[in-house]
Amino acid sequence: MIKLLFKYKYQIILIIIGIVWISFLNELMQIKQQNNICNDCDNYRESASYLYNNFKTHYFRPIGMAIITGIPYLFGATDATIYEFSLIINIIAWLGSSLLLFNFLKKQLPINKALLWSLLFYSILSFVFINFQLLTESIFTFLMITVFYFLEKYYTKKTFHFLSLAISILLFAMLIKPSVKFFAIIIFIYFGKTLLKNHRNKSILFIYLSLSLIVFQYVKMKNDYGNYTLSYIDSVTYYNYLGSKAFYYKTNDTLNQNTNKRAKFLAKFSYPEQRNIATKDLLSQINNNKFNLIKAYISDLSENTKTPNGSIETSKNLKNKNYYNTLKKWLSIISKYQNRFFTIVGFILALYYLFKSSKHEFLYSLISFYILYTITLSGVSCSQGDRFHIVFFPFVIILFAKLYNEKIYLFSKKHK
Secondary structure, three states: OHHHHHHOHHHHHHHHHHHHHHHHHHHHHOOHHHOOOOHHHHHHHHHHHHHHHHOOOOOOOOHHHHHHHOHHHHHOOOHHHHHHHHHHHHHHHHHHHHHHHHHHHOOOOOHHHHHHHHHHHHHOHHHHHHOOOOOOHHHHHHHHHHHHHHHHHHHHHOOHHHHHHHHHHHHHHOOOOHHHHHHHHHHHHHOHHHHHHOOOOOOHHHHHHHHHHHHHHHHHHHHHHOOOOOOOHHHHHHHHHHHHHHHHHHOOOOOOHHHOHHHHHHOOOOHHHHHHHHHHHHHHHHHHOHHHHHHHHHHHHHHHHHOOOHHHHHOOOOOOOOOHHHHHHHHHHHHHHHHHHHHHHHHHHHHHHHHHOOHHHHHHHHHHHHHHHHHHHHOOOOOOOOOOOHHHHHHHHHHHHHHHHHHHHHHHHHOO
16 A cells, blocks of 8 residues: 555645645635536536436537536436536546646656646646536546547557547547537547557447447437537527627627627527528628628637636625735736636647657647647637636646757757
8 A cells, every 4th residue: 555655656746736726725715605607507507407307418518518417416416416516526627637647747757847847737727716617628628638648558559449548538528518529520530540440449349439429419419409410509609709799890899798689689599590590690701791700700819818717707705805806816817827828838839749740749749739729719709718728728738848858858968
């Protein structure tokens, strides 16, 4: 037992620091007491209820998140329990992400430095606050780091079951965040030949399981709402955010979701009709309002890059602490500049490593592609603080550590 503890002492230290840190901030900022249930949070709770209580899919939220967070419903739990359970799952995922990040970093850096660099992940305030809401970011980030963890194992050991695990988790991640769909399809196609060559390998069952869940999602959506689709969230998101902003630019007005007439108009129709309306609107704006559509897209990217965490912004001083408002102001400022730093640095490093990485380090090209893919797709929506970008922040730390290691190596080589 003592040998085991000593072997994993850095991992244990990392977990302890994480628990102490989140407990400290929770007490200081009264995070758990906020009880701030956002619309998306209630959507995910509703999705879990649909699945476990009615065996029905949700119009916006695929079954992946519902499968995980809705488990208490199997035991007759209340809606309130789902929120409590999601906090536990989010914190486990957050701590798990830090451990996998540490695993990446210790391959690039001395183990002591790898531990210090891993603490950068804990410093990202948005992850701490978002753990207390029923949202996908913590779980999705953990899944994506797990994907690249198994891809790294595959490239290192050349063993197919690591690739199978990576692809299966990536496919399942589509059922957590539909936005990763095209990235998953591209990666699936890229490894297509390898998958075909190993179609008799027992490990392929992991991929079949994820594909079965995706097929179930599509078929059930057809039965429940009328279309073979992963979700209707993509069309509604475009119409209510990017499309609406472009429309209001054209009319010299400002988009406000509380008074967005387009959103209220769209909500009158069935979900298949909403999809058709959104598609026609996109084609129409491409043909007749192209300049404002591009302007709106750039505006969304800018907003998603420079805004602070929404949970910090909306938090309230429930215990009337004298320090609260001042601390809240500074935490909001820190989260704002963390978003700007990680997004801008991530974009630059991703461009650099997308083409620089050699055949033996292709994993870093894939990581870079994921970062750029996420940034590019985030321009479809806005008004969510830094939620769209934080899911790739751990990978920015990985690329940053790689660059640091390379520069240190070249510096030491020159001075030998």
